[in-house]
Amino acid sequence: MRLRGETWGAWIRLEHAPLLLAVDHAGLASLAITPPPPRPGPSAPLEVHVAVTSQCSAGCTGCYLDATPGGHSPEKGEIVRRLEGLADAGVFTVAFGGGEPLVRDDLPDLARAARGLGLLPVMTTSGLGLTARRATELRDFAQINVSYDGVGADYAEVRGIDAARHAERAIEALVAAGVRTGANVVLTRATMPRAADTLERAKALGCVDAQLLRYKPRGRAASLEYLSRRLSADQVRRFPALLRAWSARARPMSLRVDCSMIPWFSTDPSLADAARLTRLGIFGCEAGGHLAALSVDGATAPCSFLPPGDGDLHRAHARAPREPCASCPIFAVCKGGCRAVSAFSGDPWAPDPECPKVVAWRGAAAHGRPEPA
Amino acid sequence: MSAERDSDRPEPGDVPLVVRSSAGANCSSVGSVVDLLFATAAVSTAVFAAAWAALAREARPEDQDDATQRDNNAPAG
Numbered sequence: 297m298r299l300r301g302e303t304w305g306a307w308i309r310l311e312h313a314p315l316l317l318a319v320d321h322a323g324l325a326s327l328a329i330t331p332p333p334p335r336p337g338p339s340a341p342l343e344v345h346v347a348v349t350s351q352c353s354a355g356c357t358g359c360y361l362d363a364t365p366g367g368h369s370p371e372k373g374e375i376v377r378r379l380e381g382l383a384d385a386g387v388f389t390v391a392f393g394g395g396e397p398l399v400r401d402d403l404p405d406l407a408r409a410a411r412g413l414g415l416l417p418v419m420t421t422s423g424l425g426l427t428a429r430r431a432t433e434l435r436d437f438a439q440i441n442v443s444y445d446g447v448g449a450d451y452a453e454v455r456g457i458d459a460a461r462h463a464e465r466a467i468e469a470l471v472a473a474g475v476r477t478g479a480n481v482v483l484t485r486a487t488m489p490r491a492a493d494t495l496e497r498a499k500a501l502g503c504v505d506a507q508l509l510r511y512k513p514r515g516r517a518a519s520l521e522y523l524s525r526r527l528s529a530d531q532v533r534r535f536p537a538l539l540r541a542w543s544a545r546a547r548p549m550s551l552r553v554d555c556s557m558i559p560w561f562s563t564d565p566s567l568a569d570a571a572r573l574t575r576l577g578i579f580g581c582e583a584g585g586h587l588a589a590l591s592v593d594g595a596t597a598p599c600s601f602l603p604p605g606d607g608d609l610h611r612a613h614a615r616a617p618r619e620p621c622a623s624c625p626i627f628a629v630c631k632g633g634c635r636a637v638s639a640f641s642g643d644p645w646a647p648d649p650e651c652p653k654v655v656a657w658r659g660a661a662a663h664g665r666p667e668p669a
Numbered sequence: 670m671s672a673e674r675d676s677d678r679p680e681p682g683d684v685p686l687v688v689r690s691s692a693g694a695n696c697s698s699v700g701s702v703v704d705l706l707f708a709t710a711a712v713s714t715a716v717f718a719a720a721w722a723a724l725a726r727e728a729r730p731e732d733q734d735d736a737t738q739r740d741n742n743a744p745a746g
């Protein structure tokens with residue numbers, strides 16, 4: 297196991313199960329575990345997204361990084377130095393992304409280097425061009441997720457390229473190679489009605505989990521088109537019930553939601569329980585908290601969707617939210633929703649404009665009515 | 670949970686305080702497994718108990734492999 301001391305106890309990553317546990321001092325004492333002393337200052341992130349290249353030839357219309365075929369890939373030694381820094385800081389997981397990480401032929405070396413430093417390496421890929429032989433070389437990754445936004449035309453709807461079959465072949469190759477494989481599924485207004493079919497197909501292909509992602513206005517997706525591609529207000533309202541149904545149907549495949557989807561839990565009383573969300577390790581906006589990102593140039597950002605910075609402003613925002621977030625029962629987890637979406641709407645510190653509670657509160661305020669509960 | 674955000678942490682008394690499935694692989698936003706949100710209280714309790722038992726097994730020195738010992742001794746992580 298890997299331990300990181302905190303003022304309240306320790307974070308512990310188990311070696312033989314894919315679990316991260318938070319244990320208080322009493323629990324640690326009962327198991328005779330002595331963690332190293334906590335470091336002064338804010339805790340290090342639990343997870344860091346490491347861009348290993350800005351190169352990609354897929355040309356997806358919604359690429360949040362605006363990756364291009366002429367992108368740049370740092371030397372292996374430089375990436376390893378960055379990994380050493382993250383391991384020293386006490387980070388647990390490094391998620392390799394890009395660009396398209398597969399443009400690098402030293403990925404197996406990077407995964408081994410991360411493992412050797414005690415980091416858990418995972419990776420996201422489009423899967424384009426992933427051969428069976430290449431898949432077997434990637435076994436040191438703890439998990440690889442393939443972008444898979446829908447069956448057939450739905451993939452093209454999200455990415456603007458018709459490569460669903462390539463993604464499916466990549467998933468099959470990884471599963472056959474014994475790599476723990478997941479699917480990343482971006483939900484848009486057009487693809488959400490068939491999300492159940494997409495998840496069914498991901499399960500049939502052998503994915504252990506599917507990560508649902510909110511479409512975000514960043515990189516090439518930060519255009520007016522975003523407004524017609526994001527989920528409608530009605531789809532957001534129905535999301536909790538659909539998630540429950542998808543989760544039941546997906547078993548034994550697990551379902552994940554991304555941090556920016558937590559505001560959509562706010563109108564469902566059975567989900568809007570901060571203590572329960574916390575106990576189950578469900579994260580809302582962790583920009584500058586449990587999450588950080590390293591750009592291809594080595595610059596640190598609170599999240600890959602945000603400009604470089606050390607996260608101080610995000611931590612300050614989490615301490616002093618505006619209404620209706622300040623009185624929201626799940627603020628402790630949600631933290632006011634996605635800063636990247638708020639930034640697109642003109643104010644990065646405003647409550648998430650696509651949160652149904654925020655929409656209702658603003659509507660009531662505009663009409664001078666009492667604020668909805 | 671961080672040094673600056675202790676108020677976010679659950680009340681002590683249950684162990685572990687938090688169980689998070691950690692191997693997800695997304696390179697942009699951070700994902701969280703939601704399966705247990707829809708499970709019964711009995712299933713959640715069983716998962717927490719199983720996680721605690723797994724931790725107890727890994728904490729026994731005789732069961733620790735080299736990597737475990739190395740990590741246990743590593744400064745701050």
Ligand code: SF4
Binds near residue numbers: 624
């Ligand atoms: S009101 Fe704010 S804190 Fe509450 S769910 Fe919406 S965005 Fe999150």
Ligand code: SF4
Binds near residue numbers: 697
């Ligand atoms: S800004 Fe926050 S909610 Fe949005 S993707 Fe980043 S960490 Fe997640």
